[in-house]
């Protein structure tokens with residue numbers, strides 16, 4: 001995907017104008033497929049040296065390690081299983097680290113702390129089902145996208161809320177500092193939004209009747225709804241998004257190396273295999 005397209009996708013997501021043809025997610029998906037092919041071609045060996053030189057040296061916060069910041073309360077992308085952080089992001093990051101010839105270390109933190117940690121170089125990258133937005137691009141770079149997502153609305157099964165339009169004047173729960181938080185606060189007014197540390201806390205508040213709805217990414221939404229009785233996801237979605245890896249603007253060589261690794265993982269089917277393991281096709 002070209003930079004312009006990526007920004008357009010981010011703008012579309014941020015402005016929530018899914019109705020615009022330019023934001024059609026099918027276009028975005030086929031563009032992503034095209035760009036995978038072209039970046040594979042571009043990564044042919046003869047081009048490699050020049051690309052690496054142009055971006056300079058890869059800087060790592062700790063020698064021999066790729067340190068990733070995440071917020072591990074976001075299944076199936078990152079969550080704890082037997083005290084270990086697992087999920088799509090954890091596995092993809094592991095393969096990226098392998099390709100870079102270093103060891104992966106995952107640091108769990110609040111979602112809202114990840115960008116700062118990347119920006120200051122405390123960690124090398126942020127991978128947390130993180131949506132590319134225009135605002136975030138002001139402070140950090142994003143790798144190429146590795147997944148698409150949708151912001152959805154969770155309500156109680158017997159809720160009178162039937163579509164996004166019915167959210168007006170209702171109390172909505174979100175995970176703080178996520179795009180769900182940003183959209184809800186912008187569209188419904190901060191006074192109508194309750195911000196929780198974890199998405200699952202927002203869902204618990206919905207189950208106990210403290211909030212009327214939760215706005216959150218589709219895959220965690222499915223997982224939270226499956227774990228709680230009496231909840232459902234509305235058919236009408238809130239916004240289309242793209243996930244990518246956050247890297248410091250001072251580490252272009254790392255972004256380039258991550259993009260090369262991602263292109264290889266897309267081309268050889270490893271990315272699809274990981275996604276299929278965590279999100280079995282229905």
Ligand code: ARG
Nearest residue numbers: 071074128129130131178179
């Ligand atoms: N995609 C949303 C965002 O970027 C939510 C991500 C939350 N991720 C997490 N690991 N808790 O704002």
